[in-house]
Amino acid sequence: MSIRPVKRITQAQPTMEGAGVHLRRAFGFGDPSEFDPFLMLDDFRNDDPRRYAAGFPWHPHRGIETITYVLAGNVSHS
Numbered sequence: 001m002s003i004r005p006v007k008r009i010t011q012a013q014p015t016m017e018g019a020g021v022h023l024r025r026a027f028g029f030g031d032p033s034e035f036d037p038f039l040m041l042d043d044f045r046n047d048d049p050r051r052y053a054a055g056f057p058w059h060p061h062r063g064i065e066t067i068t069y070v071l072a073g074n075v076s077h078s
Helices: none
Strands: 013-017 021-027 041-043
Touching: none
Parallel strands: none
Antiparallel strands: 013 021, 021 041
16 A cells, blocks of 8 residues: 655635535545545535535436535435
């Protein structure tokens, strides 16, 4: 197993995805090879349902695995 050094520390950036879901993206902008094997890391933390209730229209996840890590509350994947 090889260990890679930390290249830089950055702050998550506010952005919107899907049908207008507000989130903060820690990484996933720019060159994906910097984060290989990961593609992106999004933080959906929000207490206002209007900022996430629209969700994400159907889209395929081919060749990737989605991981959801719930810190509090609940989530439903359909």
